[in-house]
Amino acid sequence: xxxxxxxxxxxxxxxxxxxxxxxxxxxxxxxxxxxxxxxxxxxxxxxxxxxxxxxxxxxxxxxxxxxxxxxxxxxxxxxxxxxxxxxxxxxxxxxxxxxxxxxxxxxxxxxxxxxxxxxxxxxxxxxxxxxxxxxxxxxxxxxxxxxxxxxxxxxxxxxxxxxxxxxxxxxxxxxxxxxxxxxxxxxxxxxxxxxxxxxxxxxxxxxxxxxxxxxxxxxxxxxxxxx
Numbered sequence: 001x002x003x004x005x006x007x008x009x010x011x012x013x014x015x016x017x018x019x020x021x022x023x024x025x026x027x028x029x030x031x032x033x034x035x036x037x038x039x040x041x042x043x044x045x046x047x048x049x050x051x052x053x054x055x056x057x058x059x060x061x062x063x064x065x066x067x068x069x070x071x072x073x074x075x076x077x078x079x080x081x082x083x084x085x086x087x088x089x090x091x092x093x094x095x096x097x098x099x100x101x102x103x104x105x106x107x108x109x110x111x112x113x114x115x116x117x118x119x120x121x122x123x124x125x126x127x128x129x130x131x132x133x134x135x136x137x138x139x140x141x142x143x144x145x146x147x148x149x150x151x152x153x154x155x156x157x158x159x160x161x162x163x164x165x166x167x168x169x170x171x172x173x174x175x176x177x178x179x180x181x182x183x184x185x186x187x188x189x190x191x192x193x194x195x196x197x198x199x200x201x202x203x204x205x206x207x208x209x210x211x212x213x214x215x216x217x218x219x220x221x222x223x224x225x226x227x
Contacts, residue, residue, distance in 0.1 A: 009038050039064040042125065049137060049175045050105065050130040057088050058098040059107055062120050075122035078113060105130050129188035133181065133215065140216050141171050163227075170223035180218055187211045 007014065013035055041060055045051070051059065061084050065077035081099065085092045099118075102108045106128050109121045125131045145164055152160045174180045191211055 010036065039067055044125050044131050044135060047134070047138065048131050049134040050181075051107070052098075052101075054090065054094060055098045055102055055105075055107075057090065058084060058095055059102055059122075061088050062108060063122055066120070066122050076119070077122075078117050078119050080117050127192055129185045129192060132188050132192075133184055134175075136212055136215055137171055137175065137219075140219065141168065166226050167223050170219055170226055173222055173226075174219050180222065184211065184215050184218070187214060 039060060041063060045059065046056065048056075062077060062079070065079050066075045081092060081095050084090075084099075085095045088095070090098070099108070099110065103110055106123055107130075108123060111119045113119050144167055148160045148164055148167075188211055191207055194207075
């Protein structure tokens with residue numbers, strides 16, 4: 001592990017422990033309530049195009065709770081919306097809205113227990129159509145931009161730089177507007193349901209390729225409309 005990461009994760013307050021205080025003649029005490037603990041968040045979630053910063057913040061908080069639940073190891077946690085609000089400094093109504101959206105997007109499942117606290121389960125990202133579509137967009141954009149970079153070397157006079165900017169804008173418009181990506185989400189959802197069905201006769205490579213091509217064609221159409 002790189003040194004700065006080691007310090008960031010394991011010793012975040014080491015240099016400023018001297019800012020602690022003495023209590024009844026005891027040694028210097030620094031109130032590092034969360035020092036030594038951290039939450040692992042996969043990049044597919046952190047960079048998911050279809051989750052807003054607020055949704056990600058709430059999801060990370062739920063992952064943190066699920067990671068520290070001693071009895072369960074299946075993504076389960078029980079926490080109040082008020083507690084999430086306090087820990088994230090987000091307003092209660094904002095937290096409620098984010099939870100509802102995360103549930104709608106298939107990132108979590110929720111139920112209310114007898115003590116009126118919500119029970120959450122973090123869903124598998126590999127079965128989430130929004131995460132899958134986001135990864136496809138990352139892949140297609142990186143491949144397209146790399147091809148243009150190579151072409152720029154061979155033909156430096158061409159206006160590839162403008163093409164890159166327009167293409168990036170096209171992918172972001174595809175992400176932002178539901179009218180562009182809704183069909184892809186539905187298609188991926190149906191594909192996932194078929195793939196995970198035990199008696200399915202789905203031709204894995206063929207059907208995934210078809211849906212992926214549908215995504216790229218739609219993005220290319222947006223790109224052409226912007227040029």
